[in-house]
Amino acid sequence: MKKFIFPVLVFFTTVLFSQTPLINDSKSEEVVKKIVSTSLENWTSYKWLGELCKIGPRLSGSDNSVKAIKWAKAKMESMELDSVWLQPCKVPHWIRGEERALLISDKLNLYKELKITALGGSVGTEGEKLIAQVIEVRNFDELKKYGDKIKDKFVFYNVPFADTLINTFAAYGRGVRYRVYGAIEAAKYGAAGVIVRSVTSKYDSIPHTGVMLYADSLRKIPGVAISQQDADFLSDIIHLDNSLQVGLKLGCKNLPESTSYNIIGEIRGSEHPEEIILVGAHHDSWDVGQGAHDDGAGVVHSLGVLSLFKKLNIKPKRTIRCVLFANEENGSRGAKAYAEFVQNSNGKHIAAIESDRGGFTPRGFHVTTDSLTLKKLQEWSPLLSSALIDWIRPGGSGADVSKLKNVKALFGFVPDGQRYFDLHHSAHDTFDKVHPRELELGTAAIASLVYLIAEKGL
Amino acid sequence: MKKFIFPVLVFFTTVLFSQTPLINDSKSEEVVKKIVSTSLENWTSYKWLGELCKIGPRLSGSDNSVKAIKWAKAKMESMELDSVWLQPCKVPHWIRGEERALLISDKLNLYKELKITALGGSVGTEGEKLIAQVIEVRNFDELKKYGDKIKDKFVFYNVPFADTLINTFAAYGRGVRYRVYGAIEAAKYGAAGVIVRSVTSKYDSIPHTGVMLYADSLRKIPGVAISQQDADFLSDIIHLDNSLQVGLKLGCKNLPESTSYNIIGEIRGSEHPEEIILVGAHHDSWDVGQGAHDDGAGVVHSLGVLSLFKKLNIKPKRTIRCVLFANEENGSRGAKAYAEFVQNSNGKHIAAIESDRGGFTPRGFHVTTDSLTLKKLQEWSPLLSSALIDWIRPGGSGADVSKLKNVKALFGFVPDGQRYFDLHHSAHDTFDKVHPRELELGTAAIASLVYLIAEKGL
Numbered sequence: 001m002k003k004f005i006f007p008v009l010v011f012f013t014t015v016l017f018s019q020t021p022l023i024n025d026s027k028s029e030e031v032v033k034k035i036v037s038t039s040l041e042n043w044t045s046y047k048w049l050g051e052l053c054k055i056g057p058r059l060s061g062s063d064n065s066v067k068a069i070k071w072a073k074a075k076m077e078s079m080e081l082d083s084v085w086l087q088p089c090k091v092p093h094w095i096r097g098e099e100r101a102l103l104i105s106d107k108l109n110l111y112k113e114l115k116i117t118a119l120g121g122s123v124g125t126e127g128e129k130l131i132a133q134v135i136e137v138r139n140f141d142e143l144k145k146y147g148d149k150i151k152d153k154f155v156f157y158n159v160p161f162a163d164t165l166i167n168t169f170a171a172y173g174r175g176v177r178y179r180v181y182g183a184i185e186a187a188k189y190g191a192a193g194v195i196v197r198s199v200t201s202k203y204d205s206i207p208h209t210g211v212m213l214y215a216d217s218l219r220k221i222p223g224v225a226i227s228q229q230d231a232d233f234l235s236d237i238i239h240l241d242n243s244l245q246v247g248l249k250l251g252c253k254n255l256p257e258s259t260s261y262n263i264i265g266e267i268r269g270s271e272h273p274e275e276i277i278l279v280g281a282h283h284d285s286w287d288v289g290q291g292a293h294d295d296g297a298g299v300v301h302s303l304g305v306l307s308l309f310k311k312l313n314i315k316p317k318r319t320i321r322c323v324l325f326a327n328e329e330n331g332s333r334g335a336k337a338y339a340e341f342v343q344n345s346n347g348k349h350i351a352a353i354e355s356d357r358g359g360f361t362p363r364g365f366h367v368t369t370d371s372l373t374l375k376k377l378q379e380w381s382p383l384l385s386s387a388l389i390d391w392i393r394p395g396g397s398g399a400d401v402s403k404l405k406n407v408k409a410l411f412g413f414v415p416d417g418q419r420y421f422d423l424h425h426s427a428h429d430t431f432d433k434v435h436p437r438e439l440e441l442g443t444a445a446i447a448s449l450v451y452l453i454a455e456k457g458l
Numbered sequence: 459m460k461k462f463i464f465p466v467l468v469f470f471t472t473v474l475f476s477q478t479p480l481i482n483d484s485k486s487e488e489v490v491k492k493i494v495s496t497s498l499e500n501w502t503s504y505k506w507l508g509e510l511c512k513i514g515p516r517l518s519g520s521d522n523s524v525k526a527i528k529w530a531k532a533k534m535e536s537m538e539l540d541s542v543w544l545q546p547c548k549v550p551h552w553i554r555g556e557e558r559a560l561l562i563s564d565k566l567n568l569y570k571e572l573k574i575t576a577l578g579g580s581v582g583t584e585g586e587k588l589i590a591q592v593i594e595v596r597n598f599d600e601l602k603k604y605g606d607k608i609k610d611k612f613v614f615y616n617v618p619f620a621d622t623l624i625n626t627f628a629a630y631g632r633g634v635r636y637r638v639y640g641a642i643e644a645a646k647y648g649a650a651g652v653i654v655r656s657v658t659s660k661y662d663s664i665p666h667t668g669v670m671l672y673a674d675s676l677r678k679i680p681g682v683a684i685s686q687q688d689a690d691f692l693s694d695i696i697h698l699d700n701s702l703q704v705g706l707k708l709g710c711k712n713l714p715e716s717t718s719y720n721i722i723g724e725i726r727g728s729e730h731p732e733e734i735i736l737v738g739a740h741h742d743s744w745d746v747g748q749g750a751h752d753d754g755a756g757v758v759h760s761l762g763v764l765s766l767f768k769k770l771n772i773k774p775k776r777t778i779r780c781v782l783f784a785n786e787e788n789g790s791r792g793a794k795a796y797a798e799f800v801q802n803s804n805g806k807h808i809a810a811i812e813s814d815r816g817g818f819t820p821r822g823f824h825v826t827t828d829s830l831t832l833k834k835l836q837e838w839s840p841l842l843s844s845a846l847i848d849w850i851r852p853g854g855s856g857a858d859v860s861k862l863k864n865v866k867a868l869f870g871f872v873p874d875g876q877r878y879f880d881l882h883h884s885a886h887d888t889f890d891k892v893h894p895r896e897l898e899l900g901t902a903a904i905a906s907l908v909y910l911i912a913e914k915g916l
Contacts, residue, residue, distance in 0.1 A: 036622075036624050037622040037623075037624075038622075040621055040622045040623070040624065041621065041622045163498055163499065163895075164494075164495040164496075164498045164499045165495070165498070166494050166495075166498065166844065166845070166846065166899065168895075201895065361819075361874045361876050363821075363848070364848075386624065387624070388624065390821070390822075390848040390849060391848060416819045416874060418819050418893060418895045418896050418899070419893060419895075419896075435876060435877060437621075437626075437659065437876045437877075438876050438877075441624065441876070
């Protein structure tokens with residue numbers, strides 16, 4: 001019998017050791033542990049994310065977006081915060097409509113439907129079918145070389161995801177420029193439209209959308225994304241038939257701007273109410289999938305922080321303000337409206353923390369701050385190790401909070417990033433892709449950082 | 459147009475910052491980066507895991523296990539290592555057979571099939587249907603209080619997973635004792651059998667198996683696990699009808715021991731061939747699912763380390779030996795055979811690294827070593843940050859390598875652990891639950907540590 005005991009006991013020995021914080025602050029350690037266990041016990045963020053995802057995707061201007069704003073406001077009101085309000089801003093109202101693309105190769109007698117997604121903000125084809133030849137390029141330099149040959153053709157940006165980079169956000173950064181600026185560059189040479197290989201780490205048949213831009217001085221041409229599989233297929237066929245055409249029908253259009261809202265709720269600080277710690281995320285999402293990780297996770301992280309302070313009856317010394325920003329995906333109008341409001345108001349933001357990298361297991365925080373504050377934060381960081389925060393490092397914060405000026409420290413929550421761009425901006429980004437423990441630990445990690453700042457100041 | 463640019467640029471700013479290692483070793487930094495990018499480019503471990511999982515589960519003594527051993531040996535031979543050999547050991551040969559359980563409540567007129575899995579090593583019911591009342595307990599103290607009332611009844615250990623612990627291995631450690639020792643304790647009071655709530659973080663209808671033990675001096679009674687949902691259901695019904703019975707038919711039995719093998723392959727060191735760095739995992743798995751994370755991941759991590767050294771043409775100064783251990787799940791006979799072999803041979807193991815926590819994103823390494831070596835390792839650890847290793851901390855290594863004596867440092871690879879016990883020992887543990895990037899980064903992290911030790915010694 002004895003011979004069987006070892007495999008089991010090994011599990012216990014791995015648990016007995018734990019890291020000793022560099023600074024001794026047993027009260028904070030206890031609070032962090034309590035925050036973690038409460039999150040894992042109640043799954044509040046996870047349940048709320050289920051409710052939010054059930055509404056559906058929440059693109060600015062959509063009916064769903066209005067429902068989501070009402071839902072979030074009601075959630076804040078249910079927590080009996082010290083104040084809850086809506087802050088209006090104008091937002092674009094882009095709708096998708098019908099979208100179809102057909103690969104046409106008369107030479108090969110091949111006619112195949114391509115699964116496309118219009119890029120956010122794209123013009124449509126006004127009821128017509130736009131048929132044109134396709135020129136494949138791998139970068140903007142190749143585009144330039146083609147020059148005028150591009151006229152009246154589709155430019156196909158076939159740029160594979162930089163899979164060999166360990167940092168998926170860096171890989172995304174490399175590829176996304178073709179989606180964002182591709183139509184502008186192609187329009188300079190009179191292109192008919194652009195087809196972009198989806199900027200995703202997932203190799204499958206699902207296309208990923210995202211914002212595209214136009215230049216006022218150039219013609220606005222339609223932009224669509226195709227999946228990685230279809231991109232390889234299209235490329236293969238172009239090599240067999242360089243007179244291949246694509247027929248495109250896009251019903252998308254921009255409607256007049258509508259009004260959306262930042263949703264704001266706060267717990268006033270007991271000792272320094274004028275010092276504000278912001279936790280935030282964007283409540284809009286692309287109109288495919290459910291915006292579960294992008295950025296439903298951030299929404300329920302931020303709401304969950306307030307909920308934890310209430311549930312644990314922690315009275316923060318400084319004010320904790322949750323801001324759910326409108327319209328991050330295609331305009332950042334919410335972030336701009338909030339930044340303007342802050343410039344004209346009295347409250348002093350000492351810290352702002354954004355969660356917009358999904359609901360995965362915590363790893364650390366990026367922070368933009370001065371070197372003294374960074375040193376202080378890094379001394380605290382061992383207190384956060386029980387919330388799986390292994391580091392606080394210099395780095396960017398997020399698209400919304402980075403608009404704020406004169407904040408002592410801007411933070412970006414950094415969870416594990418290996419799966420994020422599998423889902424991002426696609427039909428894959430649904431609630432079933434969210435793991436309850438991973439999501440909850442994000443809430444706990446952010447709440448723990450907020451607690452330390454609320455107690456100690458910056 | 460300008461107003462749209464910010465959201466995109468934010469992604470770039472988060473990428474520009476990176477951590478500076480405490481020690482300056484630009485060659486090692488370069489090699490680690492090359493190891494990472496090569497892993498992510500080739501997906502060798504992922505492809506190999508697909509092949510291994512296709513064989514099916516690999517319980518000791520099974521035909522599949524023989525196939526898996528042949529597969530792994532062929533894989534090593536294909537790499538043109540300096541030597542490849544099989545090391546025999548005797549292993550238990552337990553087979554599952556038919557398994558059925560029926561909940562019988564005459565009082566409620568309720569008859570419901572329970573989905574069960576026999577615990578590994580359990581005796582069967584010898585063709586008979588074993589029908590008995592059920593007594594529910596939450597711990598061994600409650601069992602003792604029932605005492606002789608337990609005679610001829612099923613003991614139902616209804617111990618929920620410790621969900622509020624952030625460390626899932628600690629949570630598992632708390633619950634697993636009822637699965638392992640439950641039958642011994644219940645047999646002391648003459649129980650007919652034991653029914654165990656599955657030790658898993660996943661709340662659903664799938665039961666999780668795992669080893670159970672018997673005492674030679676006590677009667678061997680059958681042991682089965684039921685899912686978390688069925689455990690709650692059974693508990694609810696017991697509260698309505700405490701004369702409720704369960705009927706159990708189990709076809710499992712122990713066949714005569716058979717011969718299995720450790721599979722061993724090595725790249726001889728160029729400067730200190732007598733100093734061995736072991737990378738290892740166990741090749742057996744439970745007979746449900748595919749053993750994808752437990753421990754197919756560890757198998758392809760270990761094989762993948764050899765493959766990376768070969769592919770990158772790195773000639774290690776010290777010997778790298780990959781050992782794929784037999785029979786970790788129900789006897790650790792492979793680990794014992796290898797430990798004995800080492801004691802009687804000349805090679806000096808300076809380090810042994812085990813991967814048996816699944817194929818998730820790397821976080822760190824646990825190490826069992828002296829304080830001076832720990833200090834040295836922690837000075838190196840920033841060199842591993844490009845492989846997502848954020849720390850090296852004191853902790854247990856793993857069930858197989860911990861059998862080795864006089865090794866300077868025993869390591870356990872520690873990936874993210876939040877999903878592991880959702881899958882562990884169940885039908886959920888299949889290839890589709892493995893993320894290619896997460897798996898590959900495990901290989902890269904272990905290969906990077908091996909590289910540093912091979913270069914610098916310990």
